Amino acid sequence: xxxxxxxxxxxxxxxxxxMDTMSFFYDLKPLIKEAKCDVxxxxxxxxxxxxxxxSKGAKCKLGAxxxxxxxxxxxxxxxxxxxxxxxxxxxxxxxxxxxxxxxAETDETVNKKLKAALAGGLIPILCVGESLxxxxxxETLALLESQIKKAYEGIDAKDAKKIVVAYEPIxxxxxxxxxxxxxxxxAIAHIRGVLASLYGDTxxxxxxxxxxxxxxxxxxxxxxxxxxxGGLIGGASLVVDDFVTIINAAS
Ligand code: PEP
Numbered sequence: 001x002x003x004x005x006x007x008x009x010x011x012x013x014x015x016x017x018x019m020d021t022m023s024f025f026y027d028l029k030p031l032i033k034e035a036k037c038d039v040x041x042x043x044x045x046x047x048x049x050x051x052x053x054x055s056k057g058a059k060c061k062l063g064a065x066x067x068x069x070x071x072x073x074x075x076x077x078x079x080x081x082x083x084x085x086x087x088x089x090x091x092x093x094x095x096x097x098x099x100x101x102x103x104a105e106t107d108e109t110v111n112k113k114l115k116a117a118l119a120g121g122l123i124p125i126l127c128v129g130e131s132l133x134x135x136x137x138x139e140t141l142a143l144l145e146s147q148i149k150k151a152y153e154g155i156d157a158k159d160a161k162k163i164v165v166a167y168e169p170i171x172x173x174x175x176x177x178x179x180x181x182x183x184x185x186x187a188i189a190h191i192r193g194v195l196a197s198l199y200g201d202t203x204x205x206x207x208x209x210x211x212x213x214x215x216x217x218x219x220x221x222x223x224x225x226x227x228x229x230g231g232l233i234g235g236a237s238l239v240v241d242d243f244v245t246i247i248n249a250a251s
Contacts, residue, residue, distance in 0.1 A: 004207045006037035006223065006250040007164060007230035009125060010237025011065060011093060011211075016043070018050040025054035027240040032059050036251035037230060040091050041237070042125075045079055052088040063091030063125065066099060069112035071120075081120030092117050093232075095151065096127045097170045107150035114151060118159045125164045125232065126151055127211070128191070132171035140169075141190050148194045157199045165208045166232040167191060172212025174234060178222075184210045185225040192227055216245035223250045 016024065021043065032039055042063035043051045051062055068078035084092060094117060095110035110126070117124040128147040130140045144167070152160060167188050172179050179187070188208045195203035210222050211232030222228050230250050236242040 001226055001229065003204050004229045007040065007207050007209060008037050008243075008247045008250050009040035009042060009063060009091065009093075009164075009166075009209065009230070009232050010243055011042045011096070011232055011234050012044060012047070012238060013065070013098070013234060014044060015238055016047055018047060021047040021050045022054045024240060025051060025058060028060070028244070029055070029058040031240065031244045032247055034251070035059050035247050037247060039247055040125075042091065042093050048084075048087045048089060061090045062088060063093060064089045065093045065096065067092045067094070067113060067117060067122070069109065069116040071116070081116050081122055084122060085120060089122065091123045091125055091164075093166075094124045094126050097129055097168060097173060101170075107147060110151050111153050111155075114155065114163065118155070118162060123162055123164060125166055125209075127166045127168050127232070129168040129170055129173075129187075129212070135169065135171065140187060144187060144191055145194045148191055149198070152195075152198060157202045160195070160199050161202050161205045163206065165191060165195075165206060166211045167208060168211035168232060174213070176213050178213040178215075178218050179210070181218075181221045181225050181228075184222055185227055188225075188227040214246065216242045216249075219246040220249040 039060035040063045042065050064084050067081050094113045099105045114124050130143045192203050207229040209230045209232050210228050214231040215236040
């Protein structure tokens with residue numbers, strides 16, 4: 001675990017206007033000066049410019065929630081990796097379950113987006129995780145193995161270790177129902193095992209986060225587990241005090 005930096009990443013999803021973004025970073029900045037973990041805030045595209053100004057000098061990095069895999073061209077409504085870099089974004093969430101579910105993202109597009117992000121110098125936060133039905137059918141570990149193998153297809157070890165993985169059981173996202181620390185640790189240890197089968201010892205350097213109703217109350221127990229290197233936080237990342245409590249739990 002000491003080989004890997006702890007990371008707490010917020011995912012605002014489709015929330016906050018520019019005024020909210022300014023006040024969020026104004027409040028956050030002084031509270032994370034001593035943070036020992038890496039802090040990332042993944043904002044909507046329309047808040048990036050405001051966040052880039054408002055977070056100047058703060059101990060946190062900016063992330064986006066999606067990108068397109070093509071470098072440019074006739075892709076109405078899409079945003080490229082270069083555009084994100086140009087806007088001072090350093091991280092990008094790829095393959096969030098909401099995008100797989102509502103926006104037809106597949107293991108194949110996730111793989112293409114990972115490659116585009118890596119080639120363009122963004123750090124991808126790759127999301128994987130099972131549905132409730134898959135968990136109840138005992139398919140969780142096989143599904144995770146398949147999602148990981150397809151996501152990393154054609155990616156070498158040097159690039160693989162730049163990717164941050166987030167294990168996000170779909171049934172725990174936005175539901176207030178968290179995986180127990182033992183369930184999360186089992187799934188994440190399995191993901192690390194799959195990465196080890198692909199990349200050997202490099203898997204020990206890959207940060208794997210838990211996501212799914214992680215909050216100020218349960219964060220400490222989750223990040224105490226040997227394979228859980230931090231969290232991807234949805235709802236609780238919208239409120240500065242809750243987000244800071246989670247950051248302190250991981251520091
Ligand atoms: C997420 O969307 O990545 C997430 C984990 O959401 P929440 O924390 O709200 O469950």
